[in-house]
Amino acid sequence: MSEVRPIGRFPEEWAEELAALGEPKYRAQQIFRWIHRHGELDAAKMTDLPVALRERLTGAGVVAPLEVVDVHRAKDGTRKLVLGMQGGGRIECVLIPMTPLSGDADLAAAADDDDDTLENAPAERTRVTLCVSTQFGCAMGCVFCASGRAGLGRGLGADEIVSQVILARRQLDENEDLTNLVFMGMGEPLHHYDETARALRLLTHPEGTGMSPRRITVSTVGLVPGLKRLGSDFAGKVGLAVSLHAPDDATRSRIVPMNKRYPLNELIAALKSYPLPRRRRITIEYTLIDGVNDSDEHADRLVRVLAGLPVKVNLIPMNPVAGADFRASPPERVDAFQARVAGYGLSCFVRARRGDEVSAACGQLALEPGLIELGRARVPA
Ligand code: SAH
Numbered sequence: 592m593s594e595v596r597p598i599g600r601f602p603e604e605w606a607e608e609l610a611a612l613g614e615p616k617y618r619a620q621q622i623f624r625w626i627h628r629h630g631e632l633d634a635a636k637m638t639d640l641p642v643a644l645r646e647r648l649t650g651a652g653v654v655a656p657l658e659v660v661d662v663h664r665a666k667d668g669t670r671k672l673v674l675g676m677q678g679g680g681r682i683e684c685v686l687i688p689m690t691p692l693s694g695d696a697d698l699a700a701a702a703d704d705d706d707d708t709l710e711n712a713p714a715e716r717t718r719v720t721l722c723v724s725t726q727f728g729c730a731m732g733c734v735f736c737a738s739g740r741a742g743l744g745r746g747l748g749a750d751e752i753v754s755q756v757i758l759a760r761r762q763l764d765e766n767e768d769l770t771n772l773v774f775m776g777m778g779e780p781l782h783h784y785d786e787t788a789r790a791l792r793l794l795t796h797p798e799g800t801g802m803s804p805r806r807i808t809v810s811t812v813g814l815v816p817g818l819k820r821l822g823s824d825f826a827g828k829v830g831l832a833v834s835l836h837a838p839d840d841a842t843r844s845r846i847v848p849m850n851k852r853y854p855l856n857e858l859i860a861a862l863k864s865y866p867l868p869r870r871r872r873i874t875i876e877y878t879l880i881d882g883v884n885d886s887d888e889h890a891d892r893l894v895r896v897l898a899g900l901p902v903k904v905n906l907i908p909m910n911p912v913a914g915a916d917f918r919a920s921p922p923e924r925v926d927a928f929q930a931r932v933a934g935y936g937l938s939c940f941v942r943a944r945r946g947d948e949v950s951a952a953c954g955q956l957a958l959e960p961g962l963i964e965l966g967r968a969r970v971p972a
Pocket residue numbers: 731733735736737774775776777778779780810811812832833834876877878907908909910911912953954955
């Protein structure tokens with residue numbers, strides 16, 4: 592019998608489960624479709640199943656593993672969903688509408704280099720990216736990020752990762768389409784590889800949500816073994832973003848402690864061997880922190896470190912977080928850094944800040960809402 596919790600099962604695992612219940616096999620696909628294609632997490636509502644089976648399924652745990660506790664909507668349309676887990680604890684995910692003029696289409700386009708649907712889409716439709724969490728808390732300890740402040744609570748099950756997508760879809764406005772996923776919420780996806788990979792397979796399963804892997808981007812602090820697994824398991828089809836944040840080991844180790852385990856030369860080598868399809872690029876995330884990693888010398892070194900890699904650089908002026916000893920680079924520095932990197936012919940953009948009035952911006956997803964409020968009071972945006 593499958594050990595996997597119901598919402599995280601593949602059709603073949605459902606088939607096994609159903610055989611044990613004495614149910615016909617073909618129900619497996621029906622149930623999988625209900626959950627992943629129609630987003631129905633309540634077995635009682637799977638209307639083409641016999642009532643007795645629906646009841647058995649409910650009893651066997653076919654229920655939503657997460658509950659929407661709160662939806663915070665920012666003026667720019669960004670929505671942060673606060674989701675309660677069974678047994679306590681809350682995680683967050685964020686819906687980010689891509690308005691053509693917002694300048695942050697790069698967030699969605701992380702997975703979109705060879706994609707022209709943005710241009711072809713009817714003007715009245717809005718494409719939305721969902722930023723999902725993979726862990727409750729985080730063990731990576733990056734000094735400028737709120738998500739790891741209290742350490743790692745636990746990794747999320749694939750059912751919980753996928754449920755974020757299903758529940759967020761219900762929050763879409765009528766003119767919106769959920770087109771892209773970024774694994775950039777709380778947690779480190781590659782520190783929690785198996786459930787992350789299962790979630791990726793569920794989300795791209797043709798009988799289910801059927802998302803193209805090209806429209807999904809996994810962001811990592813740079814765990815080299817995980818990068819290798821992701822590359823080989825998905826043949827490089829899943830988009831990749833790497834939180835680099837510094838071009839030399841001394842600076843990077845100071846702000847991204849994992850750099851001591853996987854220093855830059857190993858990380859860059861892993862990126863070089865990532866089986867990226869032609870015309871796709873790896874997104875390099877670089878949070879600009881005042882006086883720490885934002886000098887012209889850093890920009891020059893960054894260009895040298897990335898030489899020969901198919902990348903685009905996403906600069907993120909640091910968002911305020913609780914008790915952080917660091918703050919955002921001033922806007923002039925951000926512009927100068929961007930211009931310097933772009934001057935070498937590298938594609939380099941500043942990611943527009945989205946949703947920070949509801950603490951939904953990069954690095955602001957936290958275990959306790961109070962933490963962020965504290966941070967905002969200390970470091971006014
Ligand atoms: N653990 C993964 C997924 C998180 S993605 C990773 O590190 O890539 C979230 C992104 O926001 C990462 O690039 C992270 O470094 C960045 N970030 C974290 N705190 C931030 C802050 N205060 N301001 C701006 N960006 C931040």
